[in-house]
Amino acid sequence: MRQGTIEVEARLIERIMERRNALLSSAEAEAENILKAAEEEARKIREEADSQILGLIGSELKAIRDRVLGGANVEGRKMLVEVREEAISRGFDEAEKRLISIAAGKDKSIDYWDILKRRIIEACSSIGGREFLVSANKRDTRRLKRSSGEVEKLLKKTLGGDIDLVFEAPIECLGGIVVRNREGTKIFYNTLEGRLLKVRRGIEAEIAEVLGVG
Amino acid sequence: MEVGRLISISEKLQELLKNAEKEAEDIVARAREQAERMVSEAKVEAERKIRLARLGQGIDEYLKEAEEKVTKEAEEILKEFRKRSEASKQVAKKQLERAVELIVNEVLMG
Numbered sequence: 001m002r003q004g005t006i007e008v009e010a011r012l013i014e015r016i017m018e019r020r021n022a023l024l025s026s027a028e029a030e031a032e033n034i035l036k037a038a039e040e041e042a043r044k045i046r047e048e049a050d051s052q053i054l055g056l057i058g059s060e061l062k063a064i065r066d067r068v069l070g071g072a073n074v075e076g077r078k079m080l081v082e083v084r085e086e087a088i089s090r091g092f093d094e095a096e097k098r099l100i101s102i103a104a105g106k107d108k109s110i111d112y113w114d115i116l117k118r119r120i121i122e123a124c125s126s127i128g129g130r131e132f133l134v135s136a137n138k139r140d141t142r143r144l145k146r147s148s149g150e151v152e153k154l155l156k157k158t159l160g161g162d163i164d165l166v167f168e169a170p171i172e173c174l175g176g177i178v179v180r181n182r183e184g185t186k187i188f189y190n191t192l193e194g195r196l197l198k199v200r201r202g203i204e205a206e207i208a209e210v211l212g213v214g
Numbered sequence: 215m216e217v218g219r220l221i222s223i224s225e226k227l228q229e230l231l232k233n234a235e236k237e238a239e240d241i242v243a244r245a246r247e248q249a250e251r252m253v254s255e256a257k258v259e260a261e262r263k264i265r266l267a268r269l270g271q272g273i274d275e276y277l278k279e280a281e282e283k284v285t286k287e288a289e290e291i292l293k294e295f296r297k298r299s300e301a302s303k304q305v306a307k308k309q310l311e312r313a314v315e316l317i318v319n320e321v322l323m324g
Contacts, residue, residue, distance in 0.1 A: 049260030049261075060273070091314055
């Protein structure tokens with residue numbers, strides 16, 4: 001066979017194979033596009049169905065939303081309330097410690113004896129009369145007994161006339177006093193813990209503001 | 215003889231090309247069939263789901279998915295509250311002394 005004929009044959013085979021491959025590649029590409037388009041259409045159909053179903057079960061979805069988000073909001077608010085309560089309690093706990101220190105005379109910046117005298121005057125003035133029974137803790141009772149003359153003098157000046165003070169058996173308290181009239185019909189609680197409790201009821205909101213948790 | 219051989223090869227190649235054309239048509243036809251099936255199945259499935267949902271059935275997946283989504287939102291809300299709580303704690307810590315002074319003063323002098 002001649003060389004020229006072999007070359008013609010080879011070129012012919014090559015050209016036909018190229019065309020064949022091109023035909024198949026083109027068909028495969030078209031098939032791929034068709035499938036892609038179908039997938040896209042199927043996806044849209046599913047999405048549309050989902051959207052319709054979500055519309056149908058709207059009330060159930062709203063119930064879930066309300067329950068879960070409502071729960072989170074309640075829990076969150078509870079968290080803030082707890083922080084508020086803890087901060088306020090810590091403030092009052094620390095204040096109580098400070099009051100114990102003041103009543104024990106450890107805090108030299110405050111004259112506890114002067115405060116105690118003022119509390120007695122306040123209580124006696126409020127009760128009225130001439131005879132008063134005074135209760136305080138052991139330490140303050142001792143001090144009051146020791147300086148009863150001074151206290152009575154102060155009361156005399158404030159209330160006028162003679163004053164009779166009777167110091168009763170000591171009571172358990174941080175400090176301050178409880179005063180009653182002879183008949184026991186009027187009692188004035190002026191202990192430090194009593195006052196602390198009263199202050200807590202009165203200015204808790206203000207304290208919360210100061211602490212930044214109002 | 216050589217011309218005869220060339221004609222024979224040429225005929226075989228034409229046959230090959232014809233087969234390839236047929237194969238290409240088949241590829242596209244199969245893809246069209248598959249595509250139609252896919253769309254048709256999607257439509258049938260969608261109609262079935264909608265029908266069931268109207269009867270209140272087959273909605274568990276939707277509800278579960280919704281719950282998961284809203285749970286994530288809830289976690290974000292809680293995260294925000296935690297941040298606020300932490301900030302409040304820090305402020306309270308800084309302001310503690312001032313609050314104690316105010317309380318003690320109110321108890322002793324008020």
